[in-house]
Amino acid sequence: MTARTLFDKIWDRHLLCNGPEGSSLLYIDLHLVHEVTSPQAFEGLRIAKRKVRRPELTFATLDHNIPTTGNRMVLEDALARTQVEALRKNCREFDVPLFDLDAPEQGIVHVIGPELGLTQPGMTIVCGDSHTSTHGAFGALAFGIGTSEVEHVLATQCLVQKKPKSMLVRFTGATGAGVTAKDLILALIAQIGIDGATGHVIEYAGEAIRALSMEARMTVCNMSIEGGARAGMIAPDQTTFDYLKGRRFAPQGEAWEKAEKQWATLQSDPGAKFDSTVDINAAQIAPFVTWGTNPGMAAPVTGEVPGPDRGVNDSERNSIARALEYMGLSAHTRIEDISVDRVFIGSCTNARLEDIRSAARVVKGYRISKSVQGMIVPGSQQVKRAAEKEGLHRIFTEAGFEWRESGCSMCLGMNADRLKPGERCASTSNRNFEGRQGAGGRTHLVSPAMAAAAAVAGRFVDVRNWHYKD
Amino acid sequence: MQSFTVHTGIVAALQRDNVDTDQIIPKQFLKRIERTGYGDVLFFDWRYDRDSCPDPSFPLNAPQYRGATILLAGKNFGCGSSREHAVWALRDYGFRAIIAPSFADIFANNCLKNGVLTVVLPPAEIAQLNARDAAGLYRLKVDLEQCQVSGDGGFQAKFQIDAFTRTCLLEGLDEIGMTLKREAEIARYERTRQVGL
Numbered sequence: 001m002t003a004r005t006l007f008d009k010i011w012d013r014h015l016l017c018n019g020p021e022g023s024s025l026l027y028i029d030l031h032l033v034h035e036v037t038s039p040q041a042f043e044g045l046r047i048a049k050r051k052v053r054r055p056e057l058t059f060a061t062l063d064h065n066i067p068t069t070g071n072r073m074v075l076e077d078a079l080a081r082t083q084v085e086a087l088r089k090n091c092r093e094f095d096v097p098l099f100d101l102d103a104p105e106q107g108i109v110h111v112i113g114p115e116l117g118l119t120q121p122g123m124t125i126v127c128g129d130s131h132t133s134t135h136g137a138f139g140a141l142a143f144g145i146g147t148s149e150v151e152h153v154l155a156t157q158c159l160v161q162k163k164p165k166s167m168l169v170r171f172t173g174a175t176g177a178g179v180t181a182k183d184l185i186l187a188l189i190a191q192i193g194i195d196g197a198t199g200h201v202i203e204y205a206g207e208a209i210r211a212l213s214m215e216a217r218m219t220v221c222n223m224s225i226e227g228g229a230r231a232g233m234i235a236p237d238q239t240t241f242d243y244l245k246g247r248r249f250a251p252q253g254e255a256w257e258k259a260e261k262q263w264a265t266l267q268s269d270p271g272a273k274f275d276s277t278v279d280i281n282a283a284q285i286a287p288f289v290t291w292g293t294n295p296g297m298a299a300p301v302t303g304e305v306p307g308p309d310r311g312v313n314d315s316e317r318n319s320i321a322r323a324l325e326y327m328g329l330s331a332h333t334r335i336e337d338i339s340v341d342r343v344f345i346g347s348c349t350n351a352r353l354e355d356i357r358s359a360a361r362v363v364k365g366y367r368i369s370k371s372v373q374g375m376i377v378p379g380s381q382q383v384k385r386a387a388e389k390e391g392l393h394r395i396f397t398e399a400g401f402e403w404r405e406s407g408c409s410m411c412l413g414m415n416a417d418r419l420k421p422g423e424r425c426a427s428t429s430n431r432n433f434e435g436r437q438g439a440g441g442r443t444h445l446v447s448p449a450m451a452a453a454a455a456v457a458g459r460f461v462d463v464r465n466w467h468y469k470d
Numbered sequence: 471m472q473s474f475t476v477h478t479g480i481v482a483a484l485q486r487d488n489v490d491t492d493q494i495i496p497k498q499f500l501k502r503i504e505r506t507g508y509g510d511v512l513f514f515d516w517r518y519d520r521d522s523c524p525d526p527s528f529p530l531n532a533p534q535y536r537g538a539t540i541l542l543a544g545k546n547f548g549c550g551s552s553r554e555h556a557v558w559a560l561r562d563y564g565f566r567a568i569i570a571p572s573f574a575d576i577f578a579n580n581c582l583k584n585g586v587l588t589v590v591l592p593p594a595e596i597a598q599l600n601a602r603d604a605a606g607l608y609r610l611k612v613d614l615e616q617c618q619v620s621g622d623g624g625f626q627a628k629f630q631i632d633a634f635t636r637t638c639l640l641e642g643l644d645e646i647g648m649t650l651k652r653e654a655e656i657a658r659y660e661r662t663r664q665v666g667l
Contacts (some may be wrong), residue, residue, distance in 0.1 A: 002471055017655060022633055023634035023635075027659055036500050036553075037552065037554070039507045040504065041542065048646070064500075079502065080501055082500075082501070083503055086503050128552060130552040144576055145579070146576060146580035147554040148583035148584065149580075149583065155659065156646060156649040156650060156656065157656065160649065195549065195572060197486070225550075228574060279651055294488055294490070303609075315545075318486075319486075319487060320484075355512060413497055414498070424664065431492070433492040434492070434493060436497075439496070
């Protein structure tokens with residue numbers, strides 16, 4: 001039998017049959033739904049008089065356009081309220097379970113799936129959200145889809161797909177102290193470019209990946225889409241099983257034993273062929289900071305902002321010049337000389353308990369700079385409660401941070417959490433596109449520890465030299 | 471789905487690489503629950519200045535592009551967020567086809583589900599079209615039956631598209647309806663999977 005990749009194995013297992021003219025019909029095990037990309041899909045079902053085929057494999061939550069302060073059951077924004085109410089109505093009408101704003105499980109869709117044990121190895125998982133790649137950290141095939149495809153999955157529990165290519169990314173060597181999963185993925189995207197993995201499913205491997213916790217693996221897989229990849233995945237191992245065991249929707253008892261045995265086979269066979277391979281030495285990666293207007297425009301904190309002359313053709317030179325103008329930066333500015341006005345610690349990339357702990361450890365015993373407004377937005381209510389149990393919220397509030405309710409918040413600024421024009425933000429989110437966090441806002445992507453250090457120092461500093469007061 | 475067979479129209483050029491869907495339609499317009507009505511806010515932050523007036527420096531605001539139905543774009547067009555609103559906005563504005571050296575995966579899928587044809591051409595041919603643009607207004611014929619783009623002055627280029635997508639577009643097929651016809655297969659798969667896991 002030919003050697004197969006992890007991706008091949010999951011694909012083959014979910015392939016119903018090869019459809020007409022080379023198309024593939026893929027069965028979907030788990031469909032996650034949120035308020036922004038689903039209303040038109042449910043409306044489509046209604047118009048065509050169709051039902052949700054497997055409501056028990058479908059889970060909905062509210063995360064994108066909801067407030068992170070105040071009484072969240074009363075939404076002042078009329079448009080947001082309409083969208084939230086549409087999801088409630090759709091879930092009632094189509095029998096889809098919903099984690100509403102007052103539910104103890106509410107949170108960012110890609111944070112709650114794993115923490116509830118819904119996300120499991122070997123599954124196919126989709127959601128109308130590009131960061132669905134997060135769930136690949138468990139050895140699942142997970143990818144973002146548009147609203148038309150959301151409707152297709154709701155109606156059929158299947159999706160018509162063309163099989164993507166495969167890419168192996170090996171992080172060799174051990175990651176240095178103070179260097180995180182966020183730095184690994186930013187370094188990769190800086191190397192391959194934001195379309196470097198277009199049309200591919202990435203499998204991350206190597207010593208540095210094996211050493212990562214589940215939460216850190218999720219950060220890596222989360223940003224696969226920022227390198228253009230359809231999905232990112234990591235073969236499950238003991239770290240995966242330890243994380244999942246005992247979670248609410250994970251198999252229990254005998255079913256667990258059986259599942260664990262089967263999950264252990266979910267690895268690429270020796271000699272399995274990938275369409276392309278990228279090697280990166282993790283030991284040489286420093287904390288990364290983006291300086292431009294896409295996630296590939298990034299530099300080590302010890303480096304500087306490049307000039308347009310770094311571009312290899314006119315198009316790249318124009319892009320860099322445009323980015324510098326938008327970001328209000330001049331070429332050759334040292335990264336450590338860039339000061340910030342805002343710090344956002346949150347998002348499906350970096351708002352899990354470990355992220356919050358890592359930021360709290362930096363902040364402990366310090367006050368944030370007078371010129372900085374800092375905001376911590378836990379990824380879920382469960383993360384928020386766990387952090388509060390450890391007293392982390394007090395470390396933040398005593399330092400001058402705001403401690404908020406869970407949601408997507410200023411990652412995309414659909415709610416009131418936004419940058420003002422010209423404001424510069426150190427953000428643990430995933431996109432630094434123009435206007436992403438608010439029209440005219442300037443985003444620098446960093447790890448939670450780097451964001452916390454920037455809040456205290458008022459500028460970017462190398463967190464590897466941080467004086468911890470713990 | 472709206473079908474696509476042959477379309478001839480004015481070409482508007484946006485010579486920027488890596489245009490993300492946050493630029494195509496910013497977040498504040500994702501709160502509506504309809505599939506239509508996004509044309510006026512397409513490229514909102516680039517298209518309008520702070521006083522909500524059309525910004526003359528934005529290419530699509532050029533008077534000669536009025537009525538354009540084909541967009542000539544840069545590489546990796548539509549990267550980032552999966553928001554299908556980006557395609558709804560391009561379609562509502564009037565675009566029926568987008569020609570680029572490459573597209574982001576989710577965006578391209580979204581286009582094809584909405585009857586907006588994505589045409590990938592090699593950089594050399596894109597450069598030819600951009601040169602044509604610099605010389606003045608021109609039209610192209612995008613022919614999905616022949617998988618060919620052609621225009622006056624002798625421009626002609628073939629493009630590739632997978633067979634199933636092409637059939638769906640040519641015939642305006644309801645993909646969900648087609649999958650639902652395979653109910654027996656889906657049910658059989660579900661039964662064997664439950665035993666097999």
